[in-house]
Amino acid sequence: MPPRDPSGRIPVARPSLPRAETLVPYLRRIDETRIYSNHGPLVDLFEARIAERLGLGKHAVLSCNSGTMALVAAIRAERNLSGHRGRLCLLPAYTFVATAGAAQSCGYDCHLLDIAPDTWAVEPAALRHHPRLSEVGLVLPVAPYGRMIDLQGWQEFHDKTGIPVVIDAAACLDRLMHPGTVLPRSIPLAVSLHATKSFGCGEGGLVLSRDTGLLREAYKVLNNGFLGSREAQTAGLNGKMSEYAAAVALAELDGFARKSAQWTKVAVAYADAGRETEVTLWTAPQISGCYALVEAANAGHAAAMKARLVAAGIDFRNWYGGGLSAHPAYARLSHDPLPVSADVAARIIGLPCFTDLAKADIGRIVACLSPPLAAQMQASRS
Numbered sequence: 001m002p003p004r005d006p007s008g009r010i011p012v013a014r015p016s017l018p019r020a021e022t023l024v025p026y027l028r029r030i031d032e033t034r035i036y037s038n039h040g041p042l043v044d045l046f047e048a049r050i051a052e053r054l055g056l057g058k059h060a061v062l063s064c065n066s067g068t069m070a071l072v073a074a075i076r077a078e079r080n081l082s083g084h085r086g087r088l089c090l091l092p093a094y095t096f097v098a099t100a101g102a103a104q105s106c107g108y109d110c111h112l113l114d115i116a117p118d119t120w121a122v123e124p125a126a127l128r129h130h131p132r133l134s135e136v137g138l139v140l141p142v143a144p145y146g147r148m149i150d151l152q153g154w155q156e157f158h159d160k161t162g163i164p165v166v167i168d169a170a171a172c173l174d175r176l177m178h179p180g181t182v183l184p185r186s187i188p189l190a191v192s193l194h195a196t197k198s199f200g201c202g203e204g205g206l207v208l209s210r211d212t213g214l215l216r217e218a219y220k221v222l223n224n225g226f227l228g229s230r231e232a233q234t235a236g237l238n239g240k241m242s243e244y245a246a247a248v249a250l251a252e253l254d255g256f257a258r259k260s261a262q263w264t265k266v267a268v269a270y271a272d273a274g275r276e277t278e279v280t281l282w283t284a285p286q287i288s289g290c291y292a293l294v295e296a297a298n299a300g301h302a303a304a305m306k307a308r309l310v311a312a313g314i315d316f317r318n319w320y321g322g323g324l325s326a327h328p329a330y331a332r333l334s335h336d337p338l339p340v341s342a343d344v345a346a347r348i349i350g351l352p353c354f355t356d357l358a359k360a361d362i363g364r365i366v367a368c369l370s371p372p373l374a375a376q377m378q379a380s381r382s
Contacts, residue, residue: 010361012315013290014354015195016259017202018251026247035243039223042246049253050206054176056183062207062215063246064222067170067192069239070205071102074188075138077207077217078164079106080234086137086163090130092122093323093341095142099168100324100333108138112324112335120144120344124157139165145319146171146198146288148181155184166190171288173206174198174260178285186211188218193249198263198290199256201249204241262355263289269359270351273366281366291319292353294369299346306349308368317350 026042033041043063051061064070089108091099094115103110111132113122122141127133139157143149151167158165167184170192175181183189186209193204207218216227222239225232241249252259267283270292274281282293296302309316323345324330325338351365 009313010315010352010357010365011354012317012350012352013196014356015200016355017195017200018248018255022251022255023247026250027244030243030247033243037240037242039240040243040246042243042250043241046241046246046249046253049250053253054181054183054208056208056210057212059212059215060183060208060210062218062222063241063249064205064207064239065241065245066203066239067190067194067205068098068102069222069237070190070192070207071098071140071166071168072105072237073218073221073239074166074190074207074209074214075102075106075108075140075164076221076234077214078166078188079137080217080221081214082162082164084137084162084164086135088132088135089138089140090122090127090132090136091140091324092142092144093325093335093338094120094144094320094344095168095324096170096320097324097327097330098170099140099142100330103138103140106138110324110330110333112330112333112338112341114336114338114340115144115344117340117344119149120147120348121149124150124153127157128161133161133163136163139163140168141165142168143170143172143175144287145282145291145293146175147286148172148175151182151184151187155187158184158187169208171197171290174263174289175285176208183208183210186214188214196290198260198288199252201245201252204245204249259355260289266292266353266355266357266362269357269362270366273363277366277370279366279369290353292351294349294351296347296349299343302347302349304371305369308371309349309365312364312368314365314368315352318345318348319350320345320348322346 047061089103089110093112165187167189169189173191188209191206193201220227220234225234225236270283280295323341
């Protein structure tokens with residue numbers, strides 16, 4: 001267990017990846033093969049084991065060096081295979097900046113959409129009659145905080161419109177491991193394996209798809225355009241996962257049952273502490289285990305919570321900031337009216353969440369979310 005901060009400060013995240021001794025067997029394999037990248041045996045093993053864990057076919061999983069690169073590979077593969085020439089990408093305003101960055105790096109002009117208040121996501125039915133649909137060449141739905149979205153609804157949207165769809169499922173791997181989750185027939189999902197995610201390898205990503213043709217195209221995108229020869233078949237990048245990252249990922253998979261139980265323990269402790277308050281908490285399994293969120297009633301309520309957390313030495317994070325339009329890099333993007341996105345961005349606060357977060361600390365965190373009893377009584381008199 002990492003040493004506690006002597007000041008009593010509680011950080012918002014403290015990632016924990018496999019310890020050195022668990023990596024040694026895999027590192028020795030690298031020493032023996034002298035293969036360090038280029039889809040080596042550890043990468044192949046990791047992809048096969050993840051596919052089995054997700055109940056997918058052997059060729060339904062493709063690894064890469066980051067979650068953003070997984071998005072780029074899936075976007076370019078969809079564009080290459082579909083032949084769709086629309087230059088406009090529709091995506092939610094409430095998401096992490098990597099979603100827009102990936103789309104723009106693939107040559108798309110981004111247009112921001114508002115989200116549904118109950119799901120914090122764009123709903124497929126809401127886009128069927130969007131006024132700019134004829135310009136659209138890509139839709140990038142996001143599963144916010146690993147909260148599962150309507151995967152089959154997006155498949156139906158794609159089937160009826162012919163518009164390529166790629167789902168940003170960055171934090172969803174632990175949710176996708178739950179029994180009963182079914183991937184869309186052809187729509188790819190991009191997953192992050194960053195150290196802060198519930199399942200991580202430091203830095204890495206996955207493209208998941210039941211469409212093996214799309215995965216082959218994504219493979220070429222991530223392999224400088226090569227597939228089976230030294231002749232580039234498409235404009236590609238070097239986005240491959242290294243054998244060293246695969247070693248960490250395999251060790252993570254070996255110990256993930258224990259780590260998953262730790263995430264569950266933290267979520268249960270938050271839920272238990274939350275029953276003593278009137279605040280709305282979001283934890284696993286509603287969202288990914290690596291997040292604990294508090295939903296304030298309004299922006300003023302959120303500001304008061306943040307002030308109490310700061311005073312108590314407790315870190316927090318607005319994981320998506322104020323939404324994409326609040327970032328200078330994306331402030332000039334075209335957009336629909338965004339009242340829900342602005343409201344949700346102002347009210348959702350990321351609380352400390354890591355595998356060895358103590359129950360007593362969780363109690364301390366949750367206690368800060370409600371004003372002291374004396375303050376409540378004073379407010380009720382005024």
